[in-house]
Amino acid sequence: MYPYNYHRPTQVAEAVALFKASDDPMYLSGGMTLIPTMKQRLAAPTDLIDLSGIEEMSGLNATAEVVQVGAFTQHNVVARSAQVQATLPVLAQLAGLIGDNQVRNRGTIGGSVANSDPAADYPCAIVGLGATVVTQQRSISGDEFFKDLFETALEPGEIITRIDFPVPTRAAYRKFPNPASRYAVVGVMVADFSGSIRVGVTGAGPCAFRASGIEEVLNRELSADAVDGVEVPDAGFNSDLHASGEYRAHLVKIMAKRAVADLLHS
Amino acid sequence: MKVSLTVNGRAEEVDVPTNTLLVDILRTNLGLTGTHVGCDTSQCGACTVHVNGGAVKSCTILAPQAEGLEVTTIEGIGTMDQLHPMQEAFRECHALQCGFCTPGMIMQAIDLVENHKDLDNCGIREGLEGNICRCTGYHNIVRAIQSVVDQG
Numbered sequence: 001m002y003p004y005n006y007h008r009p010t011q012v013a014e015a016v017a018l019f020k021a022s023d024d025p026m027y028l029s030g031g032m033t034l035i036p037t038m039k040q041r042l043a044a045p046t047d048l049i050d051l052s053g054i055e056e057m058s059g060l061n062a063t064a065e066v067v068q069v070g071a072f073t074q075h076n077v078v079a080r081s082a083q084v085q086a087t088l089p090v091l092a093q094l095a096g097l098i099g100d101n102q103v104r105n106r107g108t109i110g111g112s113v114a115n116s117d118p119a120a121d122y123p124c125a126i127v128g129l130g131a132t133v134v135t136q137q138r139s140i141s142g143d144e145f146f147k148d149l150f151e152t153a154l155e156p157g158e159i160i161t162r163i164d165f166p167v168p169t170r171a172a173y174r175k176f177p178n179p180a181s182r183y184a185v186v187g188v189m190v191a192d193f194s195g196s197i198r199v200g201v202t203g204a205g206p207c208a209f210r211a212s213g214i215e216e217v218l219n220r221e222l223s224a225d226a227v228d229g230v231e232v233p234d235a236g237f238n239s240d241l242h243a244s245g246e247y248r249a250h251l252v253k254i255m256a257k258r259a260v261a262d263l264l265h266s
Numbered sequence: 267m268k269v270s271l272t273v274n275g276r277a278e279e280v281d282v283p284t285n286t287l288l289v290d291i292l293r294t295n296l297g298l299t300g301t302h303v304g305c306d307t308s309q310c311g312a313c314t315v316h317v318n319g320g321a322v323k324s325c326t327i328l329a330p331q332a333e334g335l336e337v338t339t340i341e342g343i344g345t346m347d348q349l350h351p352m353q354e355a356f357r358e359c360h361a362l363q364c365g366f367c368t369p370g371m372i373m374q375a376i377d378l379v380e381n382h383k384d385l386d387n388c389g390i391r392e393g394l395e396g397n398i399c400r401c402t403g404y405h406n407i408v409r410a411i412q413s414v415v416d417q418g
């Protein structure tokens with residue numbers, strides 16, 4: 001790992017000012033992605049701006065309509081929160097499936113969403129639940145946030161401060177984990193908002209996306225069997241040593257069917 | 267840079283370059299070599315310690331992030347005369363062979379038992395996802411943890 005200058009601001013505005021004043025800065029949240037990347041020298045920031053000291057970016061707030069999660073909230077905090085378990089159980093369940101316990105104790109939702117790893121879990125919830133990504137300067141719709149492999153709508157220096165999840169009538173998440181890394185080979189979130197269905201997919205493509213074909217059939221008939229009739233084309237899907245694009249397309253349907261079955265039993 | 271932290275109940279101050287890892291502070295600066303480095307890529311869990319009560323991988327925490335933390339390492343949980351119940355269970359169940367993964371396994375196992383009710387075989391195995399053992403095949407490790415759960 002190359003040396004760097006370290007900063008620990010206590011205000012969002014201070015963090016942004018530090019970012020603007022540095023040569024080649026990066027924000028540091030839980031470090032579970034960034035530190036291994038720096039060790040491999042795939043990232044070599046001149047300045048690390050640690051977000052852990054910014055109080056307003058931590059913590060949770062849940063009402064009947066919306067669950068707000070501060071960007072610096074660790075996966076285990078979400079997974080174990082009685083508030084989240086009661087209001088939006090699917091999010092607590094998803095957070096509890098990320099990586100391993102040690103990673104969940106450090107990794108944060110803001111870092112995960114900003115990173116847009118194609119196999120990450122939280123992006124599936126952002127897209128599947130239609131969440132809003134809040135930064136210091138604007139609110140970005142979940143449908144507009146993920147752009148490509150490790151690419152998001154964030155501008156240089158923009159900080160995710162909070163994520164707002166609307167509370168659906170019911171929802172379910174199914175993940176086919178890579179047995180070694182626990183990242184999603186494919187993960188599917190199905191959410192029912194008073195009869196209107198959203199389907200989010202992670203792991204299959206370069207970034208999380210909505211499966212409009214599956215949404216269409218589920219909006220006509222909410223049943224696992226209805227998914228059988230959908231064609232999921234594998235064009236543009238990830239093909240790597242873990243799974244071919246064709247297999248991932250197959251898994252999208254299987255995970256969607258299982259999520260629908262869970263949702264109907266919830 | 268100077269970093270102040272509490273390790274096994276003792277206040278410590280070290281002077282290290284910013285790109286030092288917590289595990290290196292523990293091993294090199296403080297001589298606590300019970301915490302191991304297996305992979306250095308956040309995969310194996312050999313470097314697991316407790317930070318503010320929860321298990322974390324100390325190879326994936328930077329020195330400046332360690333400022334003010336309360337750290338507990340394998341050296342801080344029991345003594346030679348009075349082992350921690352989890353250490354005793356690992357000894358009793360022959361839950362180690364080479365012992366390389368063991369300090370990390372034990373720190374993770376303690377977190378697991380403290381944070382989960384009604385742990386069964388499956389829950390223990392899932393709870394060990396962040397710890398790799400290349401010797402035992404995990405079976406006796408799971409037995410050791412189960413015996414601590416059963417003792418209540």
Ligand SMILES: Cc1cc2nc3c(=O)[nH]c(=O)nc-3n(C[C@H](O)[C@H](O)[C@H](O)COP(=O)(O)OP(=O)(O)OC[C@H]3O[C@@H](n4cnc5c(N)ncnc54)[C@H](O)[C@@H]3O)c2cc1C
Pocket residue numbers: 026027028029030031032033034035051071072097098099100103106107108109110111112114115117119120121122154158159160161181182183184308309
């Ligand atoms: C062994 C292992 C297994 C894992 N398994 C999974 C898994 O199964 N599923 C899964 O989803 N993830 C998994 N992860 C990734 C984990 O969830 C990370 O915690 C997450 O991807 C990054 O979060 P972080 O807080 O650690 O961010 P960091 O590593 O600190 O930062 C990641 C990136 O986001 C930027 N950033 C951080 N915070 C902000 C912010 N608030 N605003 C703007 N930019 C920001 C940083 O500059 C950096 O580029 C795994 C990681 C490891 C090490």
Ligand code: FES
Pocket residue numbers: 302303304305306307308309310311312313314323324325326
């Ligand atoms: S040495 Fe830290 S996880 Fe392997």
Ligand code: FES
Pocket residue numbers: 361362363364365366367368398399400401402
């Ligand atoms: S006992 Fe040898 S690695 Fe676990």
